Structure formats: structure tokens, C-alpha cells
Amino acid sequence: MIEVRLHGRGGQGAVTANEILAEAAYYEGKYAQAIPMYGTERRGAPVTAYLRLDEVRVRERDLVHEPDIVVVLDPAIAQRPAILEGLKEGGLVIANYPHPPELYPLGGNFMVSTVDATAIALETLKRPITNTAILGAFSKVTGLVKVESIEKAILHRFPGPLGEMNVNAVRRAYERTPMPIQARGEVRKDEEGPLSGSGYGLIRSAAGWRTFRPVWDLDKCTGCRICWIFCPDNAIGWAEEKPTVDYRKCKGCGICVNECPTKAIEFKREGI
Amino acid sequence: MEHKSFEVMTGNKACAWGVKLSRVQVASIYPVTPQTTIGEYIAEFIANGELKCELVNAEGELATQAIVKAASRVGARTFVCTSGPGQLYMHHPMHGTSSGRLPVVMATVHRGNKGMQPDHTDLMSQLWTGWIQWYCENNQEVLDSVIMAYRTAEDKRVRLPIAIGYDGYILSYTSEPVEIPDQASVDEFLPPYEPIPNILPDKWAEAQRGRGAGMMEGFMSGGGDPQAAWRIHHEAILNSKEVIKEVNEEFGKRFGRKYGNGLVEEYRTDDAEAVVVAMGTIASTARVAIDRMRSEGKPVGLVKLKTFVPFPTEDFQELGKRVRAIGMIDRNVCLGLGGAGFGELRRALYDLDERPKVLGFYAGLAGAEVRVRDIEKMAEKTLKAARGEKVDPIVEWAKLGGGG
Amino acid sequence: MSERITIKQVPLEELVITPGSACQGCGAALAARLAFKALGPNTIRHSIPACPDNVTRTPTSGGEFEAGGDHVTGTWRALKALGREDVQVVGFYGDGGVYDIGFQSISGAAIRNENVFIICKNNEAYMNTGGQVSGATPQFAMTTTTPVGPMSRGKPHSRKNTPMIFAMHGVPYVATASVAFPTDLIAKVQYGKGIRGFKFLDILSPCPTGWRFDPSKTIEVARLAVQTGFWPLYEIIDGRKFRLNYKPRELKPVAEYLKLQGRFRHLSEQEIEEIQRSVTEYWERLLKLDEIGEILI
Numbered sequence: 001m002i003e004v005r006l007h008g009r010g011g012q013g014a015v016t017a018n019e020i021l022a023e024a025a026y027y028e029g030k031y032a033q034a035i036p037m038y039g040t041e042r043r044g045a046p047v048t049a050y051l052r053l054d055e056v057r058v059r060e061r062d063l064v065h066e067p068d069i070v071v072v073l074d075p076a077i078a079q080r081p082a083i084l085e086g087l088k089e090g091g092l093v094i095a096n097y098p099h100p101p102e103l104y105p106l107g108g109n110f111m112v113s114t115v116d117a118t119a120i121a122l123e124t125l126k127r128p129i130t131n132t133a134i135l136g137a138f139s140k141v142t143g144l145v146k147v148e149s150i151e152k153a154i155l156h157r158f159p160g161p162l163g164e165m166n167v168n169a170v171r172r173a174y175e176r177t178p179m180p181i182q183a184r185g186e187v188r189k190d191e192e193g194p195l196s197g198s199g200y201g202l203i204r205s206a207a208g209w210r211t212f213r214p215v216w217d218l219d220k221c222t223g224c225r226i227c228w229i230f231c232p233d234n235a236i237g238w239a240e241e242k243p244t245v246d247y248r249k250c251k252g253c254g255i256c257v258n259e260c261p262t263k264a265i266e267f268k269r270e271g272i
Numbered sequence: 273m274e275h276k277s278f279e280v281m282t283g284n285k286a287c288a289w290g291v292k293l294s295r296v297q298v299a300s301i302y303p304v305t306p307q308t309t310i311g312e313y314i315a316e317f318i319a320n321g322e323l324k325c326e327l328v329n330a331e332g333e334l335a336t337q338a339i340v341k342a343a344s345r346v347g348a349r350t351f352v353c354t355s356g357p358g359q360l361y362m363h364h365p366m367h368g369t370s371s372g373r374l375p376v377v378m379a380t381v382h383r384g385n386k387g388m389q390p391d392h393t394d395l396m397s398q399l400w401t402g403w404i405q406w407y408c409e410n411n412q413e414v415l416d417s418v419i420m421a422y423r424t425a426e427d428k429r430v431r432l433p434i435a436i437g438y439d440g441y442i443l444s445y446t447s448e449p450v451e452i453p454d455q456a457s458v459d460e461f462l463p464p465y466e467p468i469p470n471i472l473p474d475k476w477a478e479a480q481r482g483r484g485a486g487m488m489e490g491f492m493s494g495g496g497d498p499q500a501a502w503r504i505h506h507e508a509i510l511n512s513k514e515v516i517k518e519v520n521e522e523f524g525k526r527f528g529r530k531y532g533n534g535l536v537e538e539y540r541t542d543d544a545e546a547v548v549v550a551m552g553t554i555a556s557t558a559r560v561a562i563d564r565m566r567s568e569g570k571p572v573g574l575v576k577l578k579t580f581v582p583f584p585t586e587d588f589q590e591l592g593k594r595v596r597a598i599g600m601i602d603r604n605v606c607l608g609l610g611g612a613g614f615g616e617l618r619r620a621l622y623d624l625d626e627r628p629k630v631l632g633f634y635a636g637l638a639g640a641e642v643r644v645r646d647i648e649k650m651a652e653k654t655l656k657a658a659r660g661e662k663v664d665p666i667v668e669w670a671k672l673g674g675g676g
Numbered sequence: 677m678s679e680r681i682t683i684k685q686v687p688l689e690e691l692v693i694t695p696g697s698a699c700q701g702c703g704a705a706l707a708a709r710l711a712f713k714a715l716g717p718n719t720i721r722h723s724i725p726a727c728p729d730n731v732t733r734t735p736t737s738g739g740e741f742e743a744g745g746d747h748v749t750g751t752w753r754a755l756k757a758l759g760r761e762d763v764q765v766v767g768f769y770g771d772g773g774v775y776d777i778g779f780q781s782i783s784g785a786a787i788r789n790e791n792v793f794i795i796c797k798n799n800e801a802y803m804n805t806g807g808q809v810s811g812a813t814p815q816f817a818m819t820t821t822t823p824v825g826p827m828s829r830g831k832p833h834s835r836k837n838t839p840m841i842f843a844m845h846g847v848p849y850v851a852t853a854s855v856a857f858p859t860d861l862i863a864k865v866q867y868g869k870g871i872r873g874f875k876f877l878d879i880l881s882p883c884p885t886g887w888r889f890d891p892s893k894t895i896e897v898a899r900l901a902v903q904t905g906f907w908p909l910y911e912i913i914d915g916r917k918f919r920l921n922y923k924p925r926e927l928k929p930v931a932e933y934l935k936l937q938g939r940f941r942h943l944s945e946q947e948i949e950e951i952q953r954s955v956t957e958y959w960e961r962l963l964k965l966d967e968i969g970e971i972l973i
Contacts, residue, residue, distance in 0.1 A: 010699070011885070042728070043699035043885045200728045206695035225683045229858050230895050232705035232730070234694040249694045253701035253884075254892030267892075297757035298750065326753035330746065331784035338743035338781070342750025345737055346720070348757045350750075365740050473718045473763060476735040 002144060003064045004051040007083050007195055008073030009209065011043040013131030017073065018049040020135060020157065024149035025053050033058040037196050044209035044251050046077060048196040053144060071138060072096060073130045075118060076208035076270070079105050082190035092180060094137050096130050101178060107187045111180035113141045115173050118211065118269075124169040128211040132166040136173030147174050206233065210252025212267040218242055220264035227256035227265060277452045283443030286411040286450045287379045287436075288313030290418025291351045292323045293458045294377075298343035299351040300328040300336035304358040305388060306440035307381035311353065333358040337365040337378075344374040347467040349422060352376060355440055356383030359394040363401065369433045370402035371505065375425030375465065376433040377418060378403075382552070382603075383440045389639020390440040392551065392604040396612045398435070402505050404512060405581040408438040409556040411450045416529060419458055424519045426465045430512045439553045439603075441639070453527050461526055509582045516579055532576060535584035538591070540566055541573030546658040547591065548599040548651050549575045549613060554635065554642050558601070561647035572651045577613065585620040592621045597629040599654035601647070601670075603636040614667065629657045632667035646672050677911055677919055678851070678867035681859050687713045692730040701891025703881030703898060704729040704797035706855045708768065711795050711879070714865035719764040720755075722747045724778065726770035727804040727883075729797055734766075744769045745781030748792035756791075764793065764869060771798040774878075775811035775838050786845040786874045793868055793875040799883035800835070807886035811836040814906075815954075816947055817939045819886070824942040834954070839878045843912040843971070847874040851911035851921075854880045856898035860909060860921055867911075880907045888938020900933040905959040912971065920966040930955050 004021075008014030015036040022032035035050040050064040066086045071094045072078040078095035084106060087093070091110045096117035104112045117133035124133075132154060139147040150170055155163040193204040214227075223241040235249035236256060257267045281289070287310050291299065301311030317323035326348075330336045333354050340350035354362055359380055369376050384391035395405060406421070408414045414436065421434040438444070470476070497503075516534040524530030531537055540562050541547055550558045555576035562574045575591065575598075577584070592598070598621075602611025609615065614632035621627045633650045636642045650670060657663045691712035698705035708730040712719070721734040725741045739747040748767045755763050767782075774782060774796040782794055801819050802808040809819040815834045818824045822831040843850040848871045853861040861879060868875035882898045884891040901907035902922055909921040930952045934940040943951075965971055 042697050043891070045697060045699075200697055202693060202731055203695050203697055209700060225686075229683060229686060229710075230706065230855075232698065232702050232709065232894070233696070234690050234692050234709055234730075238688060251695065251700040253894070254890070255701055255894055258892040259895050298753045300750070324757075326757050328749055328753055328788070330749070331780055334740075334743060335746040335749075335781055335784055338740055338746035339750035339753070342722075342737065342739065342747045343754035343757075344750075346751050346754035346758065348754035350754075365743055365746075368740055471720060471735040471737060472760060473720065473735055 001052055001054040001058070002069065003067045004053070004069045004071060005064050005067040006049040006051065006071045006073065007077050008047055008131070009077070010045045010047050011129070012073045013129050014047050014049045014073050016157075017131035017135055018051050020132070020150060020153045021051055021138065021145060023153040023156065024145045027149045027152060028145065030055065031057050035063065044206070045203070046195050046208070067091065069094065069142065071134060073117065073134050074208070077195065080190055080192060080195065081106055081188055082192070082195050084108060084110065092141065093183070094134065094141055096134055101181045102184060104183060105185040107183050107185040110183050112183045113137065113177055113180040115177040117173060120169050120172045120176070124165050124172065133169040133173040136170035137177040140174045140177045141180055147171070205248045206251040207247055210250065210270050212252050212254065212269055213247065213250065214245065214252070214254065214256050214265045215268050216243060216245065217264045217266065220262045222262055224261060226259050226261060230255050230259050277454065278449045279452060280447050281411065281450050282309070282445055282447050283411045283414050283438055284309040284381065284445070285313050286415040287353070287418060288317065289450070289452055290415045292317050293453060293455060294349065294419055294422045294462060295459075296323070296325050296351040297348035298326045298328070298340060300330045300339040301353065302330050302333050302336050302358060304333070304355045306383060306390075306444040307353050307355040307358075307379065309444070310379060310381070333362040334365060337362045337369060340376050341365055341369040341372065341374055344369070344376050345372060345467060345471060347465065347470065347472070349465045350376050351378070353379040353381065355381045356385060356388070356394045360385065360397060363398065366398060366401040366403060366433075371501070373431040373468075373508070374433060375422070375431055377421040377425060378433065378435045379414075379418070380435050380437045381440045381444045382437055384638050386638050390442060391637040391639065392437065393637070395435055395437045396604040396606065399581065399612065402432070402509065403581065404432055404434040404509065404516075404579070406434060406436045406578055407551040407580060408436060408443070408578075409553055409576065411443055411446070411448050412529070413531060414438050414443065415450055415452070416523065416527070416531070419453070419462060420519050420523050422465075423462050424512070424516055427515050427519070428468070430508070430515050431468065432508060432512060437552065442553045457526060461523070513582050513584070531578055533587070535579040536587045537576040537578060539574040539576065541575065541591070541595070543571055544573035544595055545571045546597045546599065546651065546654040547573040547575050547595050548601055548647065548654055549577055549617065550601045550647075551577045551580065551613065552603060554601055554603060554647070557642060557644055558647045560644045561651060564644065565648060565651055570655060572655055580613070583616045583620065588617060588620045589624060592624050592628050595628050595658065597631065597654045597658035599631045599633060599650050601633045601635050601650060605634055605637065610667065631657055631663065633670045634668070635670040635672060640672050642672060646670055677913065677917070678860075678863040678921075681863050683859055686859065686862055689713065691715070691717065691732045691734065693733060694730060696730050697728040698730065699885050699891070701884045701894045702727070702729065703855050703883060703894050704770070704799055706894070707797045707861075707879045707881045708732065710855065710858050710861050711768070711865050711877075714862045715764055715766060715793075715869060718762060719766050720751055722751065722765075722767045724769050724773045725804060726773060726797070727799070729768075741773055742777045743781045744773045744778035744794070745783065745785035748794065749785050749788070749790045752790050752792050761791075765791065767792060767794045769794065769796055770804070771796055771800060771812035772802045772810045774798075775836050779811075782842075783845065786842055786847050786876070789847060789873045791872050791874070793877070795865070796838075796876070796878045797881045798878055799881045799886060801883070801886050803883050803886045812838070816943060816951065818942060819939070829947065830939070830942065839876065839912075842876045843915045845874070846915040847876065848872075848914055849875040849911070850915075851876070852878045852880070852907065852909055854898045854902050854907055854909060855882070856895045857902060857909060857922065864911060886939070888941075889936050893936060897933070897936050900928065900936065903928045904930045904933045905955045906930055906933050908959065908962055910962065910966075916970055918965045918969060918971050920962055923963075923966070927956070927959060
């Protein structure tokens, strides 16, 4: 039996990716079990999902605690040591990360491959929904499920142009993903909060929720307070007639960018 | 001898008197027979200036419970009452009240769920809501229980809501003399209620230190152990037994009346070979049956079960060592499972090395009249079992009506 | 009636504690931030099951979904009994809790004229459970329980006119607001706060996740809802005195609002026209009320 854990954020489609993988495996005569993390996940909040693949019916009903493979859909989460928790010795990490596996920042006794799934998603879907691209990488690196089966499962779920766009994302990722190498990064502890939450109450930081970050050009700012008043997350403060920003609170929704009357705010892709 | 004030009153008026003497600050009511007149009496007390209380005529029992729950959280002493179908409709917020550890006191004037006549299925159907449950046998006990309930529920070692059950019609509309305790004594017996935590904005920060910013009810608490919310609640109810006993003793000292040990009351069980166990007004009638049989030399006794939740397991285990058979009279049936009392009693006795026989009788459901002769027959059968004679069936629907 | 304020008169003090768990671009989170600025700290907030908008510094008391009106009633009556009538009692609830399952309880609180403020963060569906249809969902909107298919065109019925229904209880204050008009929203909360009795404010709070638009467009969508007449801003005193707070010379076509949202993507030209007709017709009725200044029934 192969056990997989997927990490992503609400809205990136980790749960859907998991179900597509299960369906694709089923086309190839395998039994699969796709488990979403229980709870109420929000768009942008970290989420976890689990997958088991086997030749016989899967009977375990607990979550996956010692995965063979970890798949990460989000480049910020991909840098969190917490994703390695329980990963088997010599296991595999497939990460959405904009640099080659040689530059992957985490280390330990595991293999790693990376693909810039966010870039592929922006090219093909025009939105940072990275779930289908990462599946192309999964097929390429593991060989556990054929890319044709993944495409078939995607088209079954999303018939028409949407499915075609996603198939396109899978193919590009399949082509661009290198074979895994021994991880070379740093071995360190995770000091941030949990990788999935209850869905209510306060969180430690929203920084990782962003694909893009708002950046102010204060020369263009007229001090109108529009960005300040419309921020749902109170990330924008107001001092000496100018905005201040707390990136720990900013979820990267882009309302301020969209509303600024003088276009003084630029939306820049988060650098990793 | 202290001054005693008696008045002939119905069970519902006795209940309202308990509310008045306890200086309830917020009450919420909704009409459903046979509890409706409690609210009318309270409204009258308020209208006449005899009681200062916010009375909310709500839009249903779900509302009455939710209203007193919120008021209790802010720090008011609260009262609510209901019957039968209203009790069922109230179910959801009852969980919130108990999970919030709020000392609401409720009167449940029993009305079964098949027709309008009394049985205990209304309150028994709330066994899973985490409330303490008391059952009363006369109007005096109703009044006294309301006062004792506030003292018990508000005790910082308890902080749980208490439901006081008494049989509809049989007590609610029946008049008998009831002694009204004097207000000054009640005030001394019942100190003011202080909420934990205090949620007034100026008290809030301190109360919430270390508890997180948002406050939801029990289901949100428990930290790392998801089961803790249930475990803590369960243990709190079990631990309330000592306080219930203590309050009963103190009430007895001050007012000259008490109700067994607060959990159970044994009646003529000395040297008894067999006892019957009864709740509510059946326990009252059973006293007569036991007296008659004792006068005929039959070694039978009665245990009145007042506190059903938490179940007086230890008291029954102790009794079980002294008697050879126990007949449980259930004015309820959990459909497909059986009588609630019968099941609990057997559960309590299972760990004894030598167990008495336990017989079950369904009696008084849907308002069926339970007469003295009916109870004599149940006690006779239990005595037979105690003496080693074969009895069949072990559990029966009592043939009622007092004849043959 | 509320008095107009400028953006510079909006209190700088924040009552919300962030970051919270709301989605990116959550309209309800903004509604909470703005409303609690005006309510201030001497407030007991009540919550019922709903999306997590924003945690506030106020005491917060949770309760049953179906009993929102009762939670605030109990709190207010206890404050009265304890002599603490200075404290504001607020129910900050979603549209499911106000329009549907808790409607009876809030109607009860309204008709008893309890001294409470019910604020609805209205995102027009059950978003906390994944976007099911509610009484606040507009006609034709696609939700997970009114999907679009050969046999279905989204929600078959129009939404419940809840603000008007509460106004007809004869309560002191009912108003609508939108997160795209924050000064209007805050002025209304400030005005309501000063009135003793039942207050109701219905805040249109777009949901990027459920309405299916990019999170950066929350305000754009909320603004167009008002500019097209789809969500008129008005206030009603004592169930009688009426004022429209936003009256453009000409409404924008409703299609501009609908086309921004995935939940209306399936609409045919004919359906858009149908919506336009009903919006225009209702708007004209409101204009008449505004002209008279009263609801004449």
C-alpha cells in the first residue's frame, strides 16, 4: 500500500486533486481511498488531504500518519518543515516550488522533485489553482498512475473547455517536472502554527495565504483612506495620513489594489 | 416554634411560590398544558409588585430555554417551565445551557408524548442533555425543590442546570396545604448568584484571560483532547451528588423538612426482603401500599427515587446488599429498550457479588391511574421473587385499575 | 435618520483582532470590522453558527443557530435586571440565522421591542456549509442546492424581503447597508446604537467563494449591487418614516452586476431582462416611498 499526504490551501483544490488521483488509480484497477481533512476550510487557509493506493480494498479508517509521499500544492507551505512529519525514511516530496529540486530549502533523508505549478496554473487557467498541474508532476515522478488516467479523470469531472484547460496544465507539468533527487536543504524545526486549522478563530499569520502581495507607491498615494477602510483583515493601518501595512495580517485578497483611485498599489507575485 | 404560614395551593402555584421566594430575576414562559398556570402565577406576582423579575413571553419553548440560558450567562437567576411537547421542542438549547454550565432551574410538569396525560417520557427523553433531574411526589416538595435547586445549581462545585419534574394534573392542578417558608430564611439559605465567567464588557478581559478571544459553548472547549468537553461535563454531574445531599441536609436543618438523603428516600425498608422503587406521585401512593402490607406482616419497603440524574448508584448498591428483590416501577418506556429506571437499576447492581432480583413494572404511562392495590400487587410479586419463587415475566406492563 | 459622515470621521480604533480565519476578500469580515468600529467596546456580541468573519474585542457569547433573537433577549433582560442598561446587546448573524432558521426568534425579539441590535452579515446563502440556498438568495442564483442543469435555472424563487418584514413589526429602526458604502454603514450603526428598542441592519456582504468572483472584486460587486438598484440602501423609522440613502440620477444596468459573478454566469438575455424588470419596478416603488417619506400602510 502507498500512502500519500497532500498539503495545500483552501481554493487550490487539494481535495479535488486527491479525488482525481483516486479515480485515475481506479481506472488502472487499483483500490484507492481519498480522505479530506475533517473540518471547515476557508479559501486561503491551509488544508490537508490523504490518499491510500493498494491492490486490495483499503480498510484503514484513520488518517495517514506515516506517508510514503508528500505532495504540496502551495509554494509557501512547501517550505514548512511540518510537511515532513511522519514521512517514511527515503520517502518522496513533490512540491509546487518555483526553483529546481537542488534549491529546495528542506533537507533530510528523502527524495524531492519540484515544479512551478503556480506559474503553470496562471498560464493555463489564469488563476493560481495548482491542483491539476501538481497531478502531472505526481504521475511523472511516481509512475503510480498514468498521465492518461489522470486526464481521463479530469475530463470526467470537468467536461468541456474547463477540463481541456486543466488537461493542458497536467501535460505542461508532466513535461517540466524533473526526476527527484536526494534532498539537499536544511534540516530544521517548524516554528509556525499547524498546517490545518479548525476553520474558526484567530490564526498566527496570514502571510502564507498570499499568491500576490500589495505594495504601495507612497508618491502616488493621496491619503484618501480608501485602501484602509476596505481592508477586511485590518492589515492596513493609518498613520500620519498614509497607509501602513502589516503583512502578517494581509491575506492578499487584492481589494486595496482594485479600489485604489490613483493606482498607487501594485500586486506583486510573492517571491520565494 | 417559628412562625409557619400555610396555604392550600396547586402544584403549579407551589412552583411559582418557589420562584418568588428564590427571587428569580429573569423567567421565560410559553403556554402548554398542564404547566401554563405557573407562568400565570409568576405574571401575577410581578403585576402585584410582589416579585421583581423580567418575564419574557417568548415565541416557543426553544426560545424560553435560549432566553434564560443567555440571561443566566450574564448573571441573572433564571427560571423556565414546560411540559410534554414543549419539553421536546426545547431539546437543543438545553444542551447549550448545560454545556455552558449555567444554573438554570426548570420545572417540567409531566405530560407524556402520546396524548395529554402525564408520564415521565417528556423529561426522560432529555436524559442525554446533561441536566440534573429531580422528581417530586407532592406540592410541598415542588416548592422546596425549587429553592434547593437554585442553591445546588449555583454552587460553584456544581454549576449545572436542574430540571424538577412533577406529574401533570396529579400535582399541577391538585390543591393541598403547602407551607410557605419565610422570605428572610430563604434569603439566608440562598446567596446571590455570581456568573462564571462574567461576560459584562468591563469584567470580560479578566474573565477571558487564557481562554482565547471567542467564546462558544462546550463543543469548542477541550484544548488538545477532543473528548474533554464530554468527560468534564459527565464528571461534573456525577460529582454533584455530594452537594445535592449537603443542600438537602441544610434545608432540613433550616426548614424542618428534608427529602431522604436528597438522592433517594427509603421508607420502611428495615428488615425488608423486598422493596419497590417509585418516582414522583407513584412514590406517594406506594407509601400507603407499603403501610397496608406491613400491617399484614409482609416485609416490604419503598425506595423513593428523587434524583434520577445523577443516578444514586451507591445508594442502590448498598440497598442491594440488604434486600433480595427490587421491583422498579417505571412511568416511562424508552421504546425498544425498556424502562429507564429498570435499566439504570440493573446497571447499578451488576457489580455486586450477590445481586438481588430486579423486576420491572410499567405503570402510569399516558396518565393510566396507579392505585394502592396496583402497587400492592407489584410489591407482592417482588416479595415472591425475594422468597425464591418463580415469577414470570420479569418485566411486565402492570394491569392497573385496582381490581381482581 | 442617520447623519452623513465622511471617511475622515470614521473611528480609527479597531475592535477586530486579526488575522482571523475568514476567506480572502470576505465581505462579512469587513462588515464586522466596520460595524464594531461604530458599536464600540461596551458591547456584548452574540454569535450563532455562521462563517468566521472577524473576532472582536467584545465579549462574545455563542448559541443555537435557531435562537438568535432569544440570545439577545435573554442578555438584554438580564442586563435590565442587573441594572446594566448601558451595555449594547448585538446579534451579529448571517442570513441563514436571520432570514431562515432564526427568523421566528428574531421576529419575537422585534415584536417585544427588545433593546437589541440585530446586524445581518448577509452573503445570500449558507456559506459556512459550502454555499447552499437561503431565504436571502436572489432568484436565479446558482447555489450548491439550486444548481444549474437542463432541469434547473438556479434558485426558482425570489428572496425574502426581510428588512421590510421587520419594519412592519413597527420597530424603531430598520436599515440596509453595503460594505461598499462604509460611511453610510457606520452612520447607521451609530444612529441605531443611540435608539432604545429593536434595531435591524441588513448588510450586503459579498462572498467571493460562494458568489464566484475574484476576491479583489468584493467592493466592486457590493458597489454595483447598490448602483444597479439590486440592493437599495434605505432606512425606516418606526416602521413608517422612509428614506432612500443612495439615489443616483440613473441606475446602472443590472447586467453589469450579474456578469461579475459566477453564480449568475448561466443567465440568458431573457432572464437578465426579467431580473432588470423586477429590479426597476421595485426601485420605482421605493422612489415613491422616498418622495412621500413614509410607508403608507
